[in-house]
Amino acid sequence: MSPTPDRKTLLDGLCRLSLMAGATIMAHYDSGLEAIRKEDDSPVTAADHDAERIILDGLHHLAPGIPIVSEEQAAAGHIPDIGRRFFLVDPLDGTKEFLRKNGEFTVNIALIEDRVPVAGVVYAPASGRLFYAAGSGEAYERKVAPSTNGALDGAEPARRIGVRKPDPSGLVVVVSRTHRDHKTDEYLNLYNVKEFLVSGSSLKFCLIAAGEADLYPRHGRTMEWDTAAGHAVLAAAGGSVTQLDGAPLLYGKTERGLDNPFFVARGGA
Numbered sequence: 001m002s003p004t005p006d007r008k009t010l011l012d013g014l015c016r017l018s019l020m021a022g023a024t025i026m027a028h029y030d031s032g033l034e035a036i037r038k039e040d041d042s043p044v045t046a047a048d049h050d051a052e053r054i055i056l057d058g059l060h061h062l063a064p065g066i067p068i069v070s071e072e073q074a075a076a077g078h079i080p081d082i083g084r085r086f087f088l089v090d091p092l093d094g095t096k097e098f099l100r101k102n103g104e105f106t107v108n109i110a111l112i113e114d115r116v117p118v119a120g121v122v123y124a125p126a127s128g129r130l131f132y133a134a135g136s137g138e139a140y141e142r143k144v145a146p147s148t149n150g151a152l153d154g155a156e157p158a159r160r161i162g163v164r165k166p167d168p169s170g171l172v173v174v175v176s177r178t179h180r181d182h183k184t185d186e187y188l189n190l191y192n193v194k195e196f197l198v199s200g201s202s203l204k205f206c207l208i209a210a211g212e213a214d215l216y217p218r219h220g221r222t223m224e225w226d227t228a229a230g231h232a233v234l235a236a237a238g239g240s241v242t243q244l245d246g247a248p249l250l251y252g253k254t255e256r257g258l259d260n261p262f263f264v265a266r267g268g269a
Contacts, residue, residue, distance in 0.1 A: 007119060010063060010111065011134045014121040016150030017058040018107040021051035021091055022125030023146035025107070029098065029126070043095045048072055051091035055109060059087055066111075069258065071225045082252055085113050090225040094201030097177065103127055104177065104200030110228035115250040120232025122202050131161070131206040133236030139209055163238040163267035164211035170194025174204045174213040176220075183219035187244075187264075191215065205230025208267045209237035216265040217244075224251050224258045234265055241265045 005013065028047035036044055052072045059068055067080040070089035080086075087109065092098060094105035103126035110120040119134040125146045133139035139162065144155035166172075173188060174197045197213050205227070207213040228251055231241045241249045241263055249263050 005063065007134045011119055011121070011132055013058070013062040014109045014111075014119065015123075015130060015132050015152075017055050017062070018109060018121045018123035018130065019125075019144065019147045019152075020058070020150045021054045021107045022123050023148045024050045024054060025092055025098070025105070026125050026146050029101070043099060044072065044075070045092070045095060045098065047098065048092040048095060051107060052089065055089050055091055055107075059089075059109075063087075069225065071223065074223075074225075074258070079258070082254070085111070086252070087111055088117075088225045088228040088251065090202075090223075090229070093226060094203075097200035102177075102200065104203060106201040106203060106229075108202050108225060108229035110225075110232050112228060112251045115252050116248075117228045117232035117235065117251060120229035122206050122229045122233055124201075124203055129203075129206070130155075131209065131230075131233045133209075133233040135236060137162075137236065137238075139233050139237035141206075141210055161210045161237050163208060163234070164214070165268040166214045167194070171214040172197060172212070174199055174207050174216045176200070176204070176218070181219055183262075184217055187217050187219065202226065202230035205234045205241070205265055208239055208265055209234045211267070214267045217262075218264070219262045222260045222263075224253065224260060227260060227263070231265075234267075239265065239267045 025047045067082045067086040090108040093108045097104040107123040110117045122131040128143050130142045140158040141161050142158040170192045172195045177198050177200045204216045243261050
């Protein structure tokens, strides 16, 4: 078995895979979209499957031996045995936003160690926003176009990102474009909110990580592959993702079928 690459090499590889997946997603985006319904009534497209294939093939070469849990594979019943280290992949997070052609969809890849996301990449190919992180204080954003070979040619230099302290005049809260509900509104009544930002996919975590928002509560169902990469970026940027009672949001919850309890993502104190 080949050795696992060091964290920097691994993160570089994850970024490149996200650009490659983003390129095939945008090829579908520009040529026409057609969705089918999965058993849970959520949509899936050829773009989901093609992007997943690219990522899975790449991860098998980049880090052989580390199990991979990926959304479409899991939907087909293929979930490997996972130990203390595994990847979580959502090849196209925000398929509804993809079908609506509003650009708010992402490629999510995360490495989990001891139930915690320790490295993650979130790439929004329509806007070219690439967020990536591997460890405390090591969260970055870079503007880069999708690339079929994962090249960073012409990319802007990376900039370190971090959460902000909330403005005393009130919080900027990011909410889901398609999943906001009454329980979320009740929860937000506990806070002084001055502005709402509406966003799809795991971009919500990244807006907080980049200091553009302060809070993201989620009272609907999510799966681990929906949140892990954004969680890794936000934690590295100085934020947190916890259950509503303050307990850590952990990963590898096979007893729950890999779904998440309700949670809240926060920026600076």
